[in-house]
Amino acid sequence: xxxxxxxxxxxxxxxxxxxxxxxxxxxxxxxxxxxxxxxxxxxxxxxxxxxxxxxxxxxxxxxxxxxxxxxxxxxxxxxxxxxxxxxxxxxxxxxxxxxxxxxxxxxxxxxxxxxxxxxxxxxxxxxxxxxxxxxxxxxxxxxxxxxxxxxxxxxxxxxxxxxxxxxxxxxxxxxxxxxx
Numbered sequence: 001x002x003x004x005x006x007x008x009x010x011x012x013x014x015x016x017x018x019x020x021x022x023x024x025x026x027x028x029x030x031x032x033x034x035x036x037x038x039x040x041x042x043x044x045x046x047x048x049x050x051x052x053x054x055x056x057x058x059x060x061x062x063x064x065x066x067x068x069x070x071x072x073x074x075x076x077x078x079x080x081x082x083x084x085x086x087x088x089x090x091x092x093x094x095x096x097x098x099x100x101x102x103x104x105x106x107x108x109x110x111x112x113x114x115x116x117x118x119x120x121x122x123x124x125x126x127x128x129x130x131x132x133x134x135x136x137x138x139x140x141x142x143x144x145x146x147x148x149x150x151x152x153x154x155x156x157x158x159x160x161x162x163x164x165x166x167x168x169x170x171x172x173x174x175x176x177x178x179x180x
Contacts, residue, residue, distance in 0.1 A: 009053060012179075016045040016057035020071075021064060027073040032085050032137065033129070033148045034073045040159040042097050043104075043118060047167030048174060051101030058097050062090060088132025089148070092125030099124055108171065111164050118160040 023041040027034035046054035065071045068078045072090065082090055096118075103117020126149045134144035174180035 012049060013053050013057045013060065016041075016049055016054065017060040017064070020045065020058060020061040021069075024061060024065070024071050025073060025075040029074065030151055031147060033089065033133070033152070034086075035152060035155055036073045037159070038073075038093060039096065039122065039125070039156065040163060042093060043100060043160065043163035043167060044170065046097060046101040046104050047163065047171045048180070050180075051098065051105050054101050055094065055097040058093060062094070065090075083136075085133050085136045086129070086148075087136070089125060089129035091132070092128030095128065096121035096125040104167070108168065111168065114167070115160060115164045118163060119157070122156050122160065 020038060020041040023037040027036045042054070042058050045057045048054070049057060061071060062082075065077045066079060066082060070077045072081045073086065081087065098121075100114075100118045100121035103120070104114050107113035107117070126145075129148055130141060130144045133139065133148045134141050137144065137147075139147070171180060
């Protein structure tokens with residue numbers, strides 16, 4: 001990777017945090033846990049920035065939401081969102097970004113391994129979200145899985161597939177332009 005200035009790096013991290021802020025609030029309410037495009041935006045940021053800067057862009061998004069700006073699902077924000085029933089998923093996205101980013105960076109030329117890494121990252125996110133949803137909602141783990149995971153598996157696999165197909169193209173174009 002070409003060494004870029006700190007200003008350049010901060011700028012692209014900020015741009016990807018903004019992309020996550022734009023896609024994050026867009027959601028389809030289907031129950032306690034809505035379908036969001038946050039994970040798709042994170043996958044694209046990982047392809048565009050790599051593991052470290054991609055994860056930092058998500059952390060910035062999370063901080064923006066934590067301080068109250070309406071960037072979380074259904075245009076919500078604030079500490080109550082992180083402490084609420086879906087907070088475990090928001091925290092789980094940090095680990096999803098790290099795991100997925102590792103696979104994307106290390107196995108960039110293998111769509112299958114990148115897909116596997118994103119699935120593993122999503123599974124870890126599901127684990128965090130399920131445990132917290134179970135605790136907050138006073139649900140059994142099985143009930144939390146039924147409400148917070150099962151309805152989302154197909155959609156999340158589709159988002160992962162989209163990222164696995166389009167992400168390498170994004171990175172290749174950035175590399176060709178000397179921006180990655």
